[in-house]
Amino acid sequence: MSNKIDVVVVDYNIGNVDSVVKAFKILNCKVVLSNKKEDILIAKKLVLPGQGSFDYGMNQLEVLDIKDLIVKRVLDNNIPILGICLGMQLFADIGYENLLNTKGLSFIPGEIKKLNTNLKLPHIGWNEVKIKKDDVIFSKIEDNKDFYFVHSYYFECKKIENILSTTNYGYEFPSVVRKNNIFGVQFHPEKSLKNGIQLIKNFLLL
Numbered sequence: 412m413s414n415k416i417d418v419v420v421v422d423y424n425i426g427n428v429d430s431v432v433k434a435f436k437i438l439n440c441k442v443v444l445s446n447k448k449e450d451i452l453i454a455k456k457l458v459l460p461g462q463g464s465f466d467y468g469m470n471q472l473e474v475l476d477i478k479d480l481i482v483k484r485v486l487d488n489n490i491p492i493l494g495i496c497l498g499m500q501l502f503a504d505i506g507y508e509n510l511l512n513t514k515g516l517s518f519i520p521g522e523i524k525k526l527n528t529n530l531k532l533p534h535i536g537w538n539e540v541k542i543k544k545d546d547v548i549f550s551k552i553e554d555n556k557d558f559y560f561v562h563s564y565y566f567e568c569k570k571i572e573n574i575l576s577t578t579n580y581g582y583e584f585p586s587v588v589r590k591n592n593i594f595g596v597q598f599h600p601e602k603s604l605k606n607g608i609q610l611i612k613n614f615l616l617l
Contacts, residue, residue: 417441417615419454421481421498423471425461431495434601434611446475451484456491456614459498462561465506465523466513468497482516491592491617492518499588499595500566508564519590520569526562528581533563540576540586540598548575548587548594550613556606558586558598566597592617 417440420432428444435442435458443450451457459481461468472478485492494502503515506523515523526532537557542549558578565584568574578586578597588595594614600607 415441416443416450416454418443418456418458419450420444420458420460421451421477422446423459423461423468423475423477425463425468425471425497428460430599430601431458431460434608435615437608438612438615440615446477448477448480451477451480454484454490456493456617457481457484458493458495459501460495461497461501463497465497465500465508465515465564466511468501469506469513469515472501478516485518485593489592491594491614493611493614494593494595495601496562496597496599499597500564502588502593502595503566506564518593519566519573519588519595521573521588522567522569523564524567526565526580526582526584530581533561534580535561538578538580538598540578542576544572544575546575546587546589547617548589548610548613550616551609552606552613558596558600558603558607560586560598562597566595 500523502518503521542554574585576587
């Protein structure tokens, strides 16, 4: 394939991918759902979506033999990557799920832990995103707008400068994180109506 692909949505045999692809197609970019190395190599941007467990997600990246290539493209080639829900969590150093300690991609310093709340888990539904730091990813998105969440675990960042926004579900947790070209969102922008589509558009404009 000679032409660059605008976005590769990484297909690592995990849920919640079709709606992500559709959201990018709405914005008329060249997007493909793929786990082929040749596609990942020529992508201008990557998206790591997903719902499910941390250990399963990391295992799939290893089984498909694409983990090292994703790391190379993001850290060496500096292409933008957007992690959605589980995809964001895989950016951490380690995840504690299913009684396992599973190494993550180590893109952003932190750990994935169960939400420290007495409220019902998983956290499902609309919740406010409180912007803590101005960033291009929030362009044309107002503070305290609702986005759609489905999760039981959260990203505990080691460095406050990586936290762009927080959300409260009986506990204040990071809902958008960033380090350089690496962006992660705990919510599902593809299911968050106009503000979610605006966030995806902002990512495309990077």
